[in-house]
Amino acid sequence: MAGHELIERHLRTLAERLPDPVVDELADGLLASYDDQMERLGDPDAAAQAALADFGDADTVTAAFIRASPARHAAITLLVAGPIVGLGWGATLVTANGWTSAIPLPLRLTLGLLLGSVVLMLVTALREQRHYRTVRLAALGGAATVAVVDTLMLGMVVTLVPPPSLLLLVALSGSVARIMLAVRAVPTLITRL
Amino acid sequence: MRAEALKGHLDGLLLATLEDGPQHGYAVKEALCDATGGKLDLPTGTVYPALHRLERAGLIKGSWSVVGGRRRRTYELTEQGRRSLAGARDHWREFAAVMSAALGGGPWPATN
Known part of the structure; x- marks a missing residue:
């Protein structure tokens, strides 16, 4: 050739x-x-x-190529969104009136592990300079796991039915927005170079 | 020419090379080099990511063909790309006129 x-x-x-x-x-x-x-x-x-x-x-x-890749841009967007949504949930859980004690330990551990994985994958997608496929897979994994984490948070609220508050509304809105962001990014990460 | 001097202008320059018709990546790079008398000689391999970015933005459209037994991707301007190129030209004229006035050089564009 x-x-x-x-x-x-x-x-x-x-x-x-x-x-x-x-x-x-x-x-x-x-x-x-x-x-x-x-x-x-x-x-x-x-x-x-x-x-x-x-x-x-x-x-x-x-x-x-990696700098211009949709995978890296998706990872940056999700990494920027992370602390914003996290702050919303943090404030909600810290100021909650007792309902957080009903969150089962396995769910807490699962959420912690998933959050750690998300950060690891998105940071990998951001820092990797030599392997395009690694960036793509890390961003894809990060986006999918973000969607799972936020879905679990929504599911937890639906199941435990905490007292309504403005902070909870903000946190829920943040999670819904981030699910949409992640779900929209996934097809692009699969199909586009 | 230093690469940082191109910041913000590379897209317009690449679009301009495709104005007269479809070109493949290496030809785009060569056209850019020829048009600037060799002053703008980018590493060939770094032109391709920029072309891919322009394609994702809908400013150019790529298609595959086989030339001399090799797979070749050729790019052409889209309507949106032509509008973007016209905008880049207007923006550059305005910018160059302002800078020429501010730096106290001769009138721009040169009329000699």
Whole structure:
């Protein structure tokens, strides 16, 4: 497929990090650049080195794709929304009149574990610079788990029927908004590069 | 030219390269380099993420073909992309006129 061992090696590195259609497109660009350099320089080694220098190293190219990826943008949005919704629930639970004692321990533990997982996945999606698939999977997992956490919170309120309050209303609205945000992000994360 | 000087203008520049017809990624990069007399020579690999971003925004549309046995993705402007390019040009003229006036250079655009 490629015209030179150096080019093949570069494409193999990119193939380990980026989705197949992206690598196909990059391969076409890199090989077109190699062809141009061959016409200019006439020497395969010099042409391959010039094409690679002009193309950019694998870290730079991968990082540029990851920065522009919908997965990373979704992770940023959910990470920003996290403390806002969390503050709403925190204030609601701290000022609650006794009803929080009825929350079963297994549910508390489950929510804690899920919240920890969400933070871990979204931070991974934000910090990862070299593997596009990792960013995508982490953002997808984070979005899905956020939806589960908020659904559990809504379910808990429906089950325990706490006394209505403005703080509870704010927290519920925050969770509903975040579920919608996460659910809207999931198809994009699955289908779009 | 320093990359940070391009901030906010890269989208308009990429759209401008597609104004005369569809191009693939490497051709877009070369067109940008040629149009600026080699002053704007971006790493080829970093042009593609920008093109993908423009496609997601609906400003360009990509399609696959096979050329010389290789899969090639070619991009063309959408109507929304043409409007965005016109807006980018207006914005740039306004910005350049203001900056030229403020910096005390010659009149802009140059009329010689």
